[in-house]
Amino acid sequence: xxxxxxxxxxxxxxxxxxxxxxxxxxxxxxxxxxxxxxxxxxxxxxxxxxxxxxxxxxxxxxxxxxxxxxxxxxxxxxxxxxxxxxxxxxxxxxxxxxxxxxxxxxxxxxxxxxxxxxxxxxxxxxxxxxxxxxxxxxxxxxxxxxxxxxxxxxxxxxxxxxxxxxxxxxxxxxxxxxxxxxxxxxxxxxxxxxxxxxxxxxxxxxxxxxxxxxxxxxxxxxxxxxxxxxxxxxxxxxxxxxxxxxxxxxxxxxxxxxxxxxxxxxxxxxxxxxxxxxxxxxxxxxxxxxxxxxxxxxxxxxxxxxxxxxxxxxxxxxxxxxxxxxxxxxxxxxxxxxxxxxxxxxxxxxxxxxxxxxxxxxxxxxxxxxxxxxxxxxxxxxxx
Amino acid sequence: xxxxxxxxxxxxxxxxxxxxxxxxxxxxxxxxxxxxxxxxxxxxxxxxxxxxxxxxxxxxxxxxxxxxxxxxxxxxxxxxxxxxxxxxxxxxxxxxxxxxxxxxxxxxxxxxxxxxxxxxxxxxxxxxxxxxxxxxxxxxxxxxxxxxxxxxxxxxxxxxxxxxxxxxxxxxxxxxxxxxxxxxxxxxxxxxxxxxxxxxxxxxxxxxxxxxxxxxxxxxxxxxxxxxxxxxxxxxxxxxxxxxxxxxxxxxxxxxxxxxxxxxxxxxxxxxxxxxxxxxxxxxxxxxxxxxxxxxxxxxxxxxxxxxxxxxxxxxxxxxxxxxxxxxxxxxxxxxxxx
Numbered sequence: 001x002x003x004x005x006x007x008x009x010x011x012x013x014x015x016x017x018x019x020x021x022x023x024x025x026x027x028x029x030x031x032x033x034x035x036x037x038x039x040x041x042x043x044x045x046x047x048x049x050x051x052x053x054x055x056x057x058x059x060x061x062x063x064x065x066x067x068x069x070x071x072x073x074x075x076x077x078x079x080x081x082x083x084x085x086x087x088x089x090x091x092x093x094x095x096x097x098x099x100x101x102x103x104x105x106x107x108x109x110x111x112x113x114x115x116x117x118x119x120x121x122x123x124x125x126x127x128x129x130x131x132x133x134x135x136x137x138x139x140x141x142x143x144x145x146x147x148x149x150x151x152x153x154x155x156x157x158x159x160x161x162x163x164x165x166x167x168x169x170x171x172x173x174x175x176x177x178x179x180x181x182x183x184x185x186x187x188x189x190x191x192x193x194x195x196x197x198x199x200x201x202x203x204x205x206x207x208x209x210x211x212x213x214x215x216x217x218x219x220x221x222x223x224x225x226x227x228x229x230x231x232x233x234x235x236x237x238x239x240x241x242x243x244x245x246x247x248x249x250x251x252x253x254x255x256x257x258x259x260x261x262x263x264x265x266x267x268x269x270x271x272x273x274x275x276x277x278x279x280x281x282x283x284x285x286x287x288x289x290x291x292x293x294x295x296x297x298x299x300x301x302x303x304x305x306x307x308x309x310x311x312x313x314x315x316x317x318x319x320x321x322x323x324x325x326x327x328x329x330x331x332x333x334x335x336x337x338x339x340x341x342x343x344x345x346x347x348x349x350x351x352x353x354x355x356x357x358x359x360x361x362x363x364x365x366x367x368x369x370x371x372x373x374x375x376x377x378x379x380x381x382x383x384x
Numbered sequence: 385x386x387x388x389x390x391x392x393x394x395x396x397x398x399x400x401x402x403x404x405x406x407x408x409x410x411x412x413x414x415x416x417x418x419x420x421x422x423x424x425x426x427x428x429x430x431x432x433x434x435x436x437x438x439x440x441x442x443x444x445x446x447x448x449x450x451x452x453x454x455x456x457x458x459x460x461x462x463x464x465x466x467x468x469x470x471x472x473x474x475x476x477x478x479x480x481x482x483x484x485x486x487x488x489x490x491x492x493x494x495x496x497x498x499x500x501x502x503x504x505x506x507x508x509x510x511x512x513x514x515x516x517x518x519x520x521x522x523x524x525x526x527x528x529x530x531x532x533x534x535x536x537x538x539x540x541x542x543x544x545x546x547x548x549x550x551x552x553x554x555x556x557x558x559x560x561x562x563x564x565x566x567x568x569x570x571x572x573x574x575x576x577x578x579x580x581x582x583x584x585x586x587x588x589x590x591x592x593x594x595x596x597x598x599x600x601x602x603x604x605x606x607x608x609x610x611x612x613x614x615x616x617x618x619x620x621x622x623x624x625x626x627x628x629x630x631x632x633x634x635x636x637x638x639x640x641x642x643x644x645x646x647x648x649x650x651x652x653x654x655x656x657x658x659x660x661x662x663x664x665x666x667x668x669x670x671x672x673x674x675x676x677x678x679x680x681x682x683x684x685x686x687x688x689x690x691x692x693x694x695x696x697x698x699x700x701x702x703x704x705x706x707x708x709x710x711x712x713x714x715x716x717x718x719x720x721x722x723x
Contacts, residue, residue: 077474078471078472078473078474079473079474080472081469081471081472081473081474082472082473084472085469085472085711088708089711089712092712095708096708162715162716162719163719164715164718164719164722167722168718168722171722222594225591225594225598226594226598229594229595229598229599229600230598230599230600231597231598231599231600232598247599251600252584252600330539330587331587331588331591334584335583335585335721335722336721336722338718338721338722343718346714347711348442348444349441349442349443349444350443350465350466350710351469351710351711351714352443352444352447352469352473353711354444
């Protein structure tokens with residue numbers, strides 16, 4: 001009992017760090033994907049009245065009055081920008097409508113409903129108000145829907161939008177899976193060889209495997225550009241040796257992306273594999289040979305099953321990291337090789353649409369989790 | 385544990401209990417030159433220490449700073465759309481025009497929250513040792529028979545759609561009016577479709593020169609400053625068509641909630657005066673947003689490679705347009721690219 005308490009005390013800092021550094025940001029990200037605070041924070045009274053309205057026809061006069069006072073207020077407080085961009089993203093024209101109304105509202109008098117309608121006929125359209133009512137709700141499905149190329153129409157029904165993120169997500173997963181497979185095919189023999197070397201040699205090879213980590217990913221990608229371009233070393237070698245008549249298009253291809261990603265990610269496959277293989281009891285092999293197993297049977301029935309935990313760990317790490325790549329495909333991939341991470345960065349840093357960035361991240365996380373879960377189950381079935 | 389937490393939370397505050405001004409720009413050779421010509425002389429004259437740092441233009445950091453009220457950057461250099469968005473969102477302070485003299489800036493280089501720092505531009509260039517064929521403007525760039533080879537454009541809708549419409553014969557002053565309509569956007573994408581297989585796209589400013597040097601692209605849209613720099617090392621090697629100039633202006637802005645906002649405005653006023661800017665232009669091919677660089681014939685003659693000297697024949701990238709339509713068009717561009 002006392003031991004347990006000591007153990008608990010000892011792991012408390014770790015658990016706290018885990019919660020702070022991992023679970024909290026993850027939770028906040030997931031929350032941001034559905035949070036809808038812009039309208040409510042900037043114009044709380046109008047939002048409250050809109051939510052209280054039943055949504056038929058035009059809203060009552062107090063809603064107009066609340067907007068007439070809160071729109072100019074929000075503009076003065078520099079909070080209107082976020083609202084207009086948030087609403088414009090879902091329904092184009094909202095930005096200019098709200099900005100024009102914010103400018104005109106201080107000069108209006110009651111009844112505001114009439115003044116609004118004269119300013120812009122959009123204010124006499126019930127669809128505008130139904131949309132605003134939805135925008136004033138505390139949560140939104142807009143970003144998650146958009147992440148799978150769906151949208152909501154005026155009545156709130158789900159409709160199809162232009163195909164963008166669905167193909168991109170599928171491509172991201174397919175690139176990640178291909179990279180994982182290549183890493184496994186290259187890394188397995190390498191890891192096996194590593195466990196059979198003399199320890200002092202193994203140390204050197206291990207260091208060589210880790211070399212790619214010493215430079216930044218940007219530098220490594222730039223190096224690949226220098227190697228693969230039309231006047232690069234690879235083309236020069238191919239043409240010089242007579243294998244090719246003219247330089248080939250190597251840069252900006254899917255092959256270049258896979259090559260560079262495998263180079264970066266191979267250590268993530270080799271290290272867990274080597275760790276697991278190094279722990280396989282050599283006497284088991286001897287016993288199997290003694291019982292008459294040939295080299296193929298020895299590998300298939302003894303070594304391979306015992307190394308599967310390493311395969312699972314290596315594949316999980318490589319797949320997860322590969323699915324989040326975007327710099328390498330952006331620099332050396334073609335127009336059709338872009339991965340979803342590039343849009344997460346675009347929404348985070350350029351348009352400051354953190355809801356959309358969070359929705360894409362959440363979707364990617366869910367898909368990667370699903371793939372990991374499915375492959376773990378498949379692996380278990382093979383092992384059994 | 386609690387003690388540790390308290391320590392962790394207070395440490396950053398303790399570390400910056402100092403009175404120096406933190407200025408953040410995009411780094412590189414420009415910032416080294418600016419430090420020598422602008423920051424250090426101002427610091428010596430006023431006695432206010434200035435520390436400069438660099439970033440990649442990622443706005444998320446500034447948003448996070450202002451939201452957590454832990455503002456460690458005082459003055460930042462920002463691109464025009466980020467400035468406009470940030471100003472609407474209140475992450476930048478409104479410029480104090482009683483401290484900063486607005487009249488000295490060139491037209492369209494000041495706004496509610498920003499004072500123009502330097503203009504930058506992109507134009508079509510190629511390597512004269514590789515090709516003697518020079519397309520005249522974007523219209524001829526689309527003639528892949530007469531001008532074979534890949535064309536490198538910037539990845540994304542911004543700049544690329546303008547180039548497509550200019551190539552399709554839309555006059556400069558009507559580009560954004562056309563691009564604002566769905567038909568105009570369709571027209572731009574159709575134009576890109578026409579030479580789709582001959583286009584490659586770059587992401588970072590260093591890439592266009594790399595692509596042209598490596599033979600990967602024959603013609604490229606690249607940042608003029610970098611082409612001028614490359615020509616300084618290999619005189620006359622790269623030809624650039626100033627008639628294809630697309631340009632914009634980077635600005636100085638003061639981060640909202642900065643504890644040194646007053647000094648920040650004084651700093652901006654000080655480093656946008658003509659004399660320090662002339663010193664800057666003497667050591668770096670920058671194009672300051674000062675009126676004199678656009679209007680004074682002697683200064684223009686002394687800076688033949690400055691964007692300001694060619695701005696009249698270029699297309700000014702419309703900040704309002706890209707703030708309003710940027711997200712939509714960038715998504716449409718990505719959807720077009722992956723088809």
